[in-house]
Amino acid sequence: xxxxxxIPCLDVNAGRVVKGTNFVDLRxxxxxxxIARRYDEQGADEVTFLDITASSDARDIILHVVEQVAGQxxxxxxxxxxxxxxxxxxxxxxxxxxxxxxxxxxxxxxEIVREASGKVGSQCIVVAIDAKASAPGKWEVxxxxxxxxxxxxxxxxxxxxxxLGAGEILLTSMDRDGTRSGFDIALTRAVADAVHIPVIASGxxxxxxxxxxxxSAGRADAVLAASIFHFGQHTVxxxxxxxxxxxxxxxx
Amino acid sequence: xxxxxxxxxxxGNLRSVAKAIERVAPDLDVEITAxxxxxxxxxxxxxxxxxxxxxxxxxxxxxGLRPAVLDAAAAKPFLGICIGLQMLFGHSDxxxxxxxxxxxxxxxxxxxxxTGADGARLKVPHMGWNEVWRRRxxxxxxxxxxxxxxxxVHSYHVRPAAALVAAETDYGERFTSAVxxxxxxxxxxxxxxxxxxxxxxxxxxIHWAP
Numbered sequence: 001x002x003x004x005x006x007i008p009c010l011d012v013n014a015g016r017v018v019k020g021t022n023f024v025d026l027r028x029x030x031x032x033x034x035i036a037r038r039y040d041e042q043g044a045d046e047v048t049f050l051d052i053t054a055s056s057d058a059r060d061i062i063l064h065v066v067e068q069v070a071g072q073x074x075x076x077x078x079x080x081x082x083x084x085x086x087x088x089x090x091x092x093x094x095x096x097x098x099x100x101x102x103x104x105x106x107x108x109x110x111e112i113v114r115e116a117s118g119k120v121g122s123q124c125i126v127v128a129i130d131a132k133a134s135a136p137g138k139w140e141v142x143x144x145x146x147x148x149x150x151x152x153x154x155x156x157x158x159x160x161x162x163x164l165g166a167g168e169i170l171l172t173s174m175d176r177d178g179t180r181s182g183f184d185i186a187l188t189r190a191v192a193d194a195v196h197i198p199v200i201a202s203g204x205x206x207x208x209x210x211x212x213x214x215x216s217a218g219r220a221d222a223v224l225a226a227s228i229f230h231f232g233q234h235t236v237x238x239x240x241x242x243x244x245x246x247x248x249x250x251x252x
Numbered sequence: 253x254x255x256x257x258x259x260x261x262x263x264g265n266l267r268s269v270a271k272a273i274e275r276v277a278p279d280l281d282v283e284i285t286a287x288x289x290x291x292x293x294x295x296x297x298x299x300x301x302x303x304x305x306x307x308x309x310x311x312x313x314x315x316g317l318r319p320a321v322l323d324a325a326a327a328k329p330f331l332g333i334c335i336g337l338q339m340l341f342g343h344s345d346x347x348x349x350x351x352x353x354x355x356x357x358x359x360x361x362x363x364x365x366x367t368g369a370d371g372a373r374l375k376v377p378h379m380g381w382n383e384v385w386r387r388r389x390x391x392x393x394x395x396x397x398x399x400x401x402x403x404x405v406h407s408y409h410v411r412p413a414a415a416l417v418a419a420e421t422d423y424g425e426r427f428t429s430a431v432x433x434x435x436x437x438x439x440x441x442x443x444x445x446x447x448x449x450x451x452x453x454x455x456x457x458i459h460w461a462p
Contacts, residue, residue: 001369001382001383002380002404003381003382003401004380040447045403070268071267072271074272074444074445074447074451075447076403076405093265094267096268121303123379123405123406123407124302167377196364198375219372
């Protein structure tokens with residue numbers, strides 16, 4: 001049976017891994033190559049880099065980071081953050097990324113999803129959806145790191161990007177991100193049930209149980225977390241052992 | 253040592269494959285090439301790729317690489333990966349195109365409404381780590397437990413004659429995840445993305461003397 005995936009996420013700023021809460025108060029958490037290698041050793045199923053570099057001068061640093069990681073870590077690597085054009089997608093794939101995630105650019109111009117997936121294949125294109133609860137059972141899509149409402153319904157948007165050719169959805173609850181209070185299970189389940197492509201749950205993981213809940217109650221195909229793994233609180237292996245004990249199929 | 257040619261027909265990044273082989277065989281000359289002469293000169297050939305089948309076949313022919321692939325597949329240790337497995341077959345439903353026809357059989361899409369053992373809907377692409385169950389012994393499995401998980405990402409799979417099937421995997425249906433015949437071994441999963449198990453398979457390929 002296909003295993004549910006655990007994906008550590010690294011926020012990368014000008015070539016260094018950082019971690020903050022709700023996109024502010026960033027703390028240095030180390031060297032991306034070293035951390036990716038450690039996660040591989042722990043049994044991570046993939047690694048995701050989110051490039052949060054603001055300065056345009058430093059934007060190409062991520063390409064060097066991707067090259068180094070891809071040369072040393074032999075598990076899938078997804079890279080997102082600031083991807084605006086199909087040329088950006090190609091640059092990251094050529095540097096060694098296996099998948100590229102597109103967020104704001106897809107909202108601004110949905111055709112980029114169709115164009116990019118047509119050029120490089122759906123399997124390389126992840127659409128990241130940042131969603132905030134707007135009413136009971138309703139979520140709105142946000143962009144610009146959760147600062148700007150897009151006026152789109154998250155469920156409808158998920159279906160739309162699937163139709164445009166996205167191969168996977170990275171779904172982040174902006175209400176939960178950085179809170180360590182668990183995934184927004186209702187949101188995760190609503191999106192996972194609405195599309196035929198894999199959904200990665202993100203935002204809010206504070207305990208290993210939260211990861212298992214994302215899969216069992218949220219029906220996510222994969223779960224993504226950052227801080228729970230970064231500061232040595234838990235290893236990926238511990239997460240998988242707990243998930244297996246709860247009857248979830250994992251690679252151990 | 254003999255050199256390894258990784259055939260580059262312009263579809264997707266091949267660096268990961270090259271880096272993974274360099275990792276398991278640091279003394280080996282590993283070359284990513286679109287030059288038929290370099291493919292012909294290599295001791296071993298890896299035929300990878302990603303993307304849509306019609307584009308892959310078109311780009312292969314545009315670069316004049318078809319004869320080199322056919323020659324290599326007839327003569328030397330040959331490893332097909334993902335689309336590089338699918339292209340060896342007669343025809344693909346993806347874009348309804350003829351492929352290389354080294355093996356008889358179709359490349360078919362996974363069903364739209366498959367469900368797993370727990371009743372949950374199975375997503376397409378089949379993406380992630382799944383178990384590979386071998387159907388016969390082969391040197392490329394050496395040191396790898398039967399049922400080991402490898403990383404898959406694909407929406408289509410091959411339907412070969414039973415005599416070719418080297419391994420199978422369950423995803424809604426039981427599909428062929430590896431085929432082999434004499435000097436050819438071809439796999440649907442990505443060894444270059446399958447951590448230690450994948451590196452071991454690549455190491456076995458480098459040492460394989462069919």
